[in-house]
Amino acid sequence: xxxxxxxxxxxxINQVTDREGLEEKLAKEMTPFYCGFDPTADxxxxxxxxxxxxxxxLQQAGHQPIPLVGGGTGLIGDPSGKKAERTLNExxxxxxxxxxxxxQLSKFLDFEAPKNPAKMANNYDWxxxxxxxxxxxDVGKYFPLNYMLAxxxxxxxxxxxxxxxxxxxxxxxxxxxxxxxxxxxxxxxLGGSDQWGNITSGLELIRKAGEExxxxxxxxxLVTKSDGTKFGKTEGGAIWLDPEKTTPYEFYxxxxxxxxxxxxxxxxxxxxxxxxxxxxxxxxxxxAPEKRxxxxxxxxxLTALVHGEAALQQAVKISQALFSGQLSDLTGxxxxxxxxxxxxxxxATKEDINIVDLLIASKVAPSKRQAREDVTNGAIYVxxxxxxxxxxxxxxxxxxxxRFIVLRRGKKKYFxxxx
Numbered sequence: 122x123x124x125x126x127x128x129x130x131x132x133x134i135n136q137v138t139d140r141e142g143l144e145e146k147l148a149k150e151m152t153p154f155y156c157g158f159d160p161t162a163d164x165x166x167x168x169x170x171x172x173x174x175x176x177x178x179l180q181q182a183g184h185q186p187i188p189l190v191g192g193g194t195g196l197i198g199d200p201s202g203k204k205a206e207r208t209l210n211e212x213x214x215x216x217x218x219x220x221x222x223x224x225q226l227s228k229f230l231d232f233e234a235p236k237n238p239a240k241m242a243n244n245y246d247w248x249x250x251x252x253x254x255x256x257x258x259d260v261g262k263y264f265p266l267n268y269m270l271a272x273x274x275x276x277x278x279x280x281x282x283x284x285x286x287x288x289x290x291x292x293x294x295x296x297x298x299x300x301x302x303x304x305x306x307x308x309x310x311l312g313g314s315d316q317w318g319n320i321t322s323g324l325e326l327i328r329k330a331g332e333e334x335x336x337x338x339x340x341x342x343l344v345t346k347s348d349g350t351k352f353g354k355t356e357g358g359a360i361w362l363d364p365e366k367t368t369p370y371e372f373y374x375x376x377x378x379x380x381x382x383x384x385x386x387x388x389x390x391x392x393x394x395x396x397x398x399x400x401x402x403x404x405x406x407x408x409a410p411e412k413r414x415x416x417x418x419x420x421x422x423l424t425a426l427v428h429g430e431a432a433l434q435q436a437v438k439i440s441q442a443l444f445s446g447q448l449s450d451l452t453g454x455x456x457x458x459x460x461x462x463x464x465x466x467x468x469a470t471k472e473d474i475n476i477v478d479l480l481i482a483s484k485v486a487p488s489k490r491q492a493r494e495d496v497t498n499g500a501i502y503v504x505x506x507x508x509x510x511x512x513x514x515x516x517x518x519x520x521x522x523x524r525f526i527v528l529r530r531g532k533k534k535y536f537x538x539x540x
Contacts, residue, residue, distance in 0.1 A: 125140070135343075136314070138320075147182070154176075167375070193244040274318050298326065299332075311339050402418060468482070502530075504527050
């Protein structure tokens with residue numbers, strides 16, 4: 122199976138220019154290709170993951186990835202898919218974000234491969250010192266105004282308004298393709314479906330600039346969820362690849378909670394399992410959907426790839442402890458991950474305290490009467506252990522790593538006590 126057939130099997134081709142020509146090119150020789158990442162935040166998120174995984178697949182098929190960090194275009198802002206003007210960031214901020222994105226991409230692409238090593242590029246290298254007169258004469262002349270106005274990234278913003286700054290973005294991205302075509306022999310641009318207009322503009326510029334060898338464009342589909350909610354978002358916000366912004370446990374939980382209707386599609390998209398392995402998982406899901414084998418396979422593979430095997434094992438351990446209620450088995454660091462978003466209380470003293478008084482001090486119960494009722498009714502748990510003795514004392518022996526105690530009221534209401 123060729124690489125394009127592999128991408129088609131996985132549903133990863135949305136649009137492609139000259140399908141037969143690209144297939145012949147990829148089959149004949151190692152082909153440098155690029156995809157751009159504008160530094161609009163200090164981390165990539167799971168919305169970027171599909172295109173990154175597609176780059177990884179192409180590299181494994183023998184082609185050379187050129188991840189392009191938009192140190193220049195990041196100062197401008199891409200209007201594609203946006204309803205309003207982006208906020209412009211300072212150069213120092215964009216440079217810092219560019220460096221962080223470079224570091225993250227190195228987890229997925231092999232920069233030491235002997236024949237087709239990934240090669241990082243930054244478009245500030247050629248955009249930063251550009252002469253505006255030369256640029257308008259040598260590049261701008263190839264972009265008729267009516268051609269630019271017809272592009273969806275521009276036409277969709279005309280009514281709401283678009284600045285000249287963002288209007289010129291497609292020219293800058295097209296110029297990137299031309300520069301990489303000339304400097305690196307890049308013959309393919311990869312991007313999300315919202316980049317089709319920018320990609321085809323780059324192909325037009327390459328043709329009009331007199332380059333003889335054909336270049337190609339390929340877009341991957343927008344990831345959608347069957348329930349209509351936006352992929353990559355939770356109640357806590359975006360799912361980031363930076364473990365400081367989204368912990369490995371939260372990342373693992375995002376994938377483990379994938380809807381049954383989406384899980385096989387996401388496995389095809391994001392996993393590197395073979396067709397035979399995917400078929401076996403599909404059969405297992407059909408026979409025993411309650412075991413959620415596909416969700417576990419998806420969560421384990423992606424968490425290990427993004428955060429490493431040790432972080433995966435920690436995420437699994439936290440998940441199992443929360444399910445079983447055996448919270449005392451967790452370390453303080455694991456408690457911080459697993460209870461990052463639950464209500465927390467900073468305790469003023471480490472002295473032992475009666476369970477009723479503790480419920481009042483931590484504001485788990487509004488009154489002593491309610492606290493007593495909750496205890497006697499069996500609704501209170503300390504680190505997963507039920508407490509029904511009104512005279513019970515909670516103290517040093519209960520503190521995990523001498524820092525945390527987890528209180529639970531009822532089935533799902535957790536409270537984290539910090540010492």
